[in-house]
Amino acid sequence: MKKPRNTIAKRKILELINESPSAVSSQDIHAGVGTVCDRATVYRVLGRLVDEGEVHKIIDLDGVIRYAPCDQCDDHHHHHDHIHFSCEKCNALTCLEEVVPEFTLPKNYKAHSVNFTVSGICEKCA
């Protein structure tokens, strides 16, 4: 495993992700970094941040990849079994960390990870 470095691009991108109230796409990030770094670097940094467990990757309902802070995760426990809520009105994709769905798989199936997205109207747009 490579030894990650603390570069300007990384700090800026992490800041953008952490300060956004909802999950951001690579487009959002590229727009947000301005001249700090290149488009290619945005993709590379995002990939590393995910590998390092600093952010998590969410697939939106329309297939757009977005990134959100890994708030509730520490090095040993990642909790990615909560719901992602996609608002049809304001288009924000937010993590509802407190909502963890319950389900039972059929015999012989084994779950490793889950990805739950619910779309509808969020509290702000209600």
Added chain:
Amino acid sequence: MKKPRNTIAKRKILELINESPSAVSSQDIHAGVGTVCDRATVYRVLGRLVDEGEVHKIIDLDGVIRYAPCDQCDDHHHHHDHIHFSCEKCNALTCLEEVVPEFTLPKNYKAHSVNFTVSGICEKCA
């Protein structure tokens, strides 16, 4: 609303989707139709099939769009609240129609549709 026609491309594509044990991507379909129709037509037909409610569109964990038959749906009731299972071994994406997760949204949130994907090992690969 346009009046849909029963074309060769449409019949062939629907056949491919219905006969596959797991959800198929546009790539799979383009490979499957052979010379029956063009790549652009595959996209156009898939879009129409979704609009007409004949198939449903699933976003895989890696953001790949796939299509599956709308077996349990009639014109008035679509049941898309079941789980999609993505096998890490054989890579198949299947609908587990009988598994419907339970969850409760926070106050003032309203759900319209859900998209649940679980990845792990399927019964065939267990």
Added chain:
DNA sequence: GTAACTGCAAAATATTTGCATCCTT
């Protein structure tokens, strides 16, 4: 006959990669 559909090619998007150079440690 008419509107829906298709093929082809080109355009619009999105993401990845090779390589020389720069920066963090």
Added chain:
DNA sequence: AAGGATGCAAATATTTTGCAGTTAC
């Protein structure tokens, strides 16, 4: 100094679209 990170440009991949010609009903 060494190796990780970056910029730039080119390569890949994916999906959309304009348009003229074809087909289903």
